Amino acid sequence: xxxxxxxxxxxxxxxxxxxxxxxxxxxxxxxxxxxxxxxxxxxxxxxxxxxxxxxxxxxxxxxxxxxxxxxxxxxxxxxxxxxxxxxxxxxxxxxxxxxxxxxxxxxxxxxxxxxxxxxxxxxxxxxxxxxxxxxxxxxxxxxxxxxxxxxxxxxxxxxxxxxxxxxxxxxxxxxxxxxxxxxxxxxxxxxxxxxxxxxx
Amino acid sequence: xxxxxxxxxxxxxxxxxxxxxxxxxxxxxxxxxxxxxxxxxxxxxxxxxxxxxxxxxxxxxxxxxxxxxxxxxxxxxxxxxxxxxxxxxxxxxxxxxxxxxxxxxxxxxxxxxxxxxxxxxxxxxxxxxxxxxxxxxxxxxxxxxxxxxxxxxxxxxxxxxxxxxxxxxxxxxxxxxxxxxxxxxxxxxxxxxxxxxxxx
Numbered sequence: 001x002x003x004x005x006x007x008x009x010x011x012x013x014x015x016x017x018x019x020x021x022x023x024x025x026x027x028x029x030x031x032x033x034x035x036x037x038x039x040x041x042x043x044x045x046x047x048x049x050x051x052x053x054x055x056x057x058x059x060x061x062x063x064x065x066x067x068x069x070x071x072x073x074x075x076x077x078x079x080x081x082x083x084x085x086x087x088x089x090x091x092x093x094x095x096x097x098x099x100x101x102x103x104x105x106x107x108x109x110x111x112x113x114x115x116x117x118x119x120x121x122x123x124x125x126x127x128x129x130x131x132x133x134x135x136x137x138x139x140x141x142x143x144x145x146x147x148x149x150x151x152x153x154x155x156x157x158x159x160x161x162x163x164x165x166x167x168x169x170x171x172x173x174x175x176x177x178x179x180x181x182x183x184x185x186x187x188x189x190x191x192x193x194x195x196x197x198x199x200x
Numbered sequence: 201x202x203x204x205x206x207x208x209x210x211x212x213x214x215x216x217x218x219x220x221x222x223x224x225x226x227x228x229x230x231x232x233x234x235x236x237x238x239x240x241x242x243x244x245x246x247x248x249x250x251x252x253x254x255x256x257x258x259x260x261x262x263x264x265x266x267x268x269x270x271x272x273x274x275x276x277x278x279x280x281x282x283x284x285x286x287x288x289x290x291x292x293x294x295x296x297x298x299x300x301x302x303x304x305x306x307x308x309x310x311x312x313x314x315x316x317x318x319x320x321x322x323x324x325x326x327x328x329x330x331x332x333x334x335x336x337x338x339x340x341x342x343x344x345x346x347x348x349x350x351x352x353x354x355x356x357x358x359x360x361x362x363x364x365x366x367x368x369x370x371x372x373x374x375x376x377x378x379x380x381x382x383x384x385x386x387x388x389x390x391x392x393x394x395x396x397x398x399x400x
Binding site: 019020021022023024025026105106108109143145146148149151152153154155156157158159160163170175178179181182183185186187188190 | 219220221222223224225226305306308309343345346348349351352353354355356357358359360363370375378379381382383385386387388390
């Protein structure tokens with residue numbers, strides 16, 4: 001238990017440092033200093049700096065995927081799925097900004113399998129949105145859009161690590177709802193009045 | 201002239217290296233190797249690695265701002281402004297992917313005034329979109345959206361460095377049009393039939 005807490009602390013400190021200075025600019029010595037451990041003691045807790053980056057990068061993407069799958073399993077209405085996926089995504093960036101900054105910005109610094117693994121998580125997450133939009137199209141709620149357009153929508157969320165500010169005037173849910181409103185306005189065909197009213 | 205060409209080559213090589221490995225992970229020695237210059241000869245052409253990063257980061261943002269201001273000056277229709285701004289932005293990321301990756305991903309690695317300067321360019325660029333949307337609202341073409349929603353829209357473009365692929369099946373203009381279609385569908389109020397038809 002104590003061991004896990006120490007690892008959590010090291011991971012949190014590493015995420016802060018990587019987010020602030022960039023992964024490549026942070027040395028193991030600086031990391032040890034930040035958590036009050038010498039190099040030897042630090043290596044008792046971590047395998048390598050890259051392992052730490054990997055661990056930071058997959059954790060919340062995996063959480064988002066798990067949450068997303070639960071949302072899709074429980075919620076049938078495509079517009080409500082979009083609303084809930086949007087709140088979940090903004091919520092995670094809001095609560096774990098350093099980790100999500102590292103996850104989205106430092107993926108190129110991972111090598112081989114680790115990079116493929118995190119890329120795959122990004123793909124899996126995107127697939128939840130592709131499926132949600134497809135389901136809405138099948139049900140006649142959404143107009144069809146291309147896959148690259150979904151990548152565009154993902155950018156709205158993925159880029160938010162740069163400006164989301166928990167000290168700002170809006171809560172995570174308010175921003176999540178603002179984003180789902182933008183997306184639903186775009187996806188719901190003009191003239192589809194009933195759902196339009198719901199989405200606004 | 202020859203001097204300028206050499207500087208362009210060094211900047212291009214640095215952008216490729218920074219985009220591939222991250223700014224913090226690339227040393228001046230590796231940069232010199234990539235352009236076939238020793239450390240001393242390289243420093244004849246550059247002041248510092250950070251100066252190079254700064255030079256890469258502001259150049260195309262400034263170009264986008266200049267182009268954007270021209271678009272706004274020449275084009276009165278808000279929907280067409282969105283279409284042109286969208287094409288211009290995707291076009292620059294498409295043509296200068298390494299530079300735009302560095303510009304969007306490595307801003308944290310710039311210090312003091314340089315970081316403020318590049319941040320200001322990002323702000324100035326965003327302001328063009330804020331003004332374009334405001335003008336559309338005043339003219340009754342667009343529904344009003346919050347400023348944070350515009351930051352979301354910027355994310356669609358800013359994040360595209362990660363997946364835009366000039367070797368892919370779509371041209372830059374096709375992707376630019378796909379994005380402006382998404383945005384216009386979102387901005388044009390339901391029931392605004394005439395413009396809806398134009399935008400689709």
